[in-house]
Amino acid sequence: MPAIVAKHLLPFLRQQQTATRFLIAFSGGLDSHVLLHLCAALQVQYPYWQFRAIHIDHGLQAESPDWAAHCGTVCGLLAMPLVQVALHLQIPPGASLEAEARQARYDAFAQHLQTDEMLLTAHHQDDQAETLLLHLLRGSGVDGLAAMPAVRAFAQGWLGRPLLGCSREDLAAYAHQHALHYLQDPSNADSRFDRNFLRHQVMPVLRQRWPAVARTFARAARLQGESRQLLHDCVQEKLPYYQGSCSGTLAISQLRTASLALQAALLRSWLANAGFLLPSAKKLERVLHDVLLASADAMPCVCWAGCEIRRYRDDLYAIRPLTAHDAAQVWYWDAHQTLVLPTLGITLIPEMLGAWLPLARDAGGVTVRFRQGGETMELPYRGGSHALKHLLQEAGIPPWQRERLPLIYVGERLVNVVGVLQVNP
Structure with a gap:
């Protein structure tokens, strides 16, 4: 049994007691090809696990139809069921190509993920290190510095990353050993993109001085994840004491007795529990100062994508943005x-x-x-x-x-x- 399977993939899958069906994100590149190949081998040995793959064609490269055909051929040879999705993305002027493509890709994953199925991605140790660095450079807190969790809720099921303990070198060695023919996306070498800049310009320099830097960063992210979980559990226990007079609200007078750090943590957990996108640091600061400290008869409102924070009397509300409405209609x-x-x-x-x-x-x-x-x-x-x-x-x-x-x-x-x-x- 390959070391990657024995040490990483098999233990990961065995821990997923609620998931026996898995959807593999398959781009055709090195990482996802290795994951697909590993899962196809396990399917033979462990038939109670069901695997299928999904390939997303963003429509951003002239070669993308050829890549889709290649992925179809690979899955056919491995007897792996494949869902193929063509997006034909149009990136708005000034928007981040990376961010837009990622959002569209995960929207497609969510659409095709079945109830209680787990999406498997091939993120590995080096990806984790790059993600930690990106979040650090953006000034993220513990949530960002925890980088990518091994498992999280996603759509109607979960998202799992079974290879976070593997290095890119481990995956390349496996691909070479099994003569895997994988795709090379030329955009992965474009250092205009932040992640590529870190991968090709920054990490090699760090690795010269600290050879184990990727493993060290990944360990730091894991420790931050543990801290995040402890903080989450603590705040979840405290939230009921700050419940407002209406269901789903928080009591402003009670919140104001807490420290600013605890107020911020309570707000983030409250919003996450309600399914809202978390605010930026600036937006959260506005809630803490412009809303919580406003006079009782004030009507402050702080907005960001998909959420409005309002107050009425002593209750703090988080609501979906109000739609256009004509009150004169009969x-x-x-x-x-x-x-x-x-x-x-x-x-x-x-x-x-x-x-x-x-x-x-x-x-x-x-x-x-x-x-x-x-x-x-x-x-x-x-x-x-x-x-x-x-x-x-x-x-x-x-x-x-x-x-x-x-x-x-x-x-x-x-x-x-x-x-x-x-x-x-």
Whole structure:
């Protein structure tokens, strides 16, 4: 059994108790070809593990169709099922080709990864060292300096990197021993790209002085990963003590009793748990200062891709960016059918009318409107008519949600503020 299998791949796969199906990211290059070849051999010995491969053609090189054909041939010879995806990427002016290609590639992986399947990539020890250096040069904290974890959640399953303990030299030796015919992407030699610059210009100089630099950096990344896990576990235990009055919020007054370092850690864990992209250091600093330290009646908002941080009273909210919405629109509703409000992604059902449903036609029909100001609602159990503005304040509805609440009218009477208040005839 090859040393790479015995020491790295086999122990890694045996540790994945919840995953028995694996999708191999196969570019056709040295690293991924070795991983594919290793997995194909294991498939024969361990049939309860199921492997298949995926090749992504970014459409950025004239030779990419030939590369796709090569990958098809290799997988055919190894009896490895292959999914081929052509992206035909167009890189926007000023955008990073590396970043755009990587994002598109992982989006494609996520689309094709099946439930409880693990994506396997061929990242190795030298990749880990380069990643650590890149994050260090960007001023990253413990999350960045932990570099690439061996396993993490991804899409409907996981992403695994079984070769992180192997050097590029180990993989090249295996490829030579087994006469693997792998592809050479000319862009990998282009030192305009940061990772290539580190690989070809910086790491060789460091290796001359410190021969084991890649292994040392990889060990440092692993230790940072352990620190990150300890920090994560500690912060997760503390988060419930900072819960706000509404589900999914944090209590600002409670947060402000913590140190700045703990505040930052709590915010990052809270956002990660909710599935948001983590903010940059500058954005996080704005949350800590512009939002947490704002006066109670202020309405600060800090935004980044896919997330808005807002506060209302003592609660801190993380929400998806608000979509465009015209509060002046009026919908006429045949209340015996469902009504979809497309700008809000809300579906109204007849049951929301309750006892008003049989009375709706005689009372002048049903309309759905939104707040314009000055609305009132009759609450028999409290006596008389009450300003909707005050009722929403009493219910603790944040201001940015108020004009987005569907108001159901029977005739000219407001009978339901969806999700907040309903009155019976």
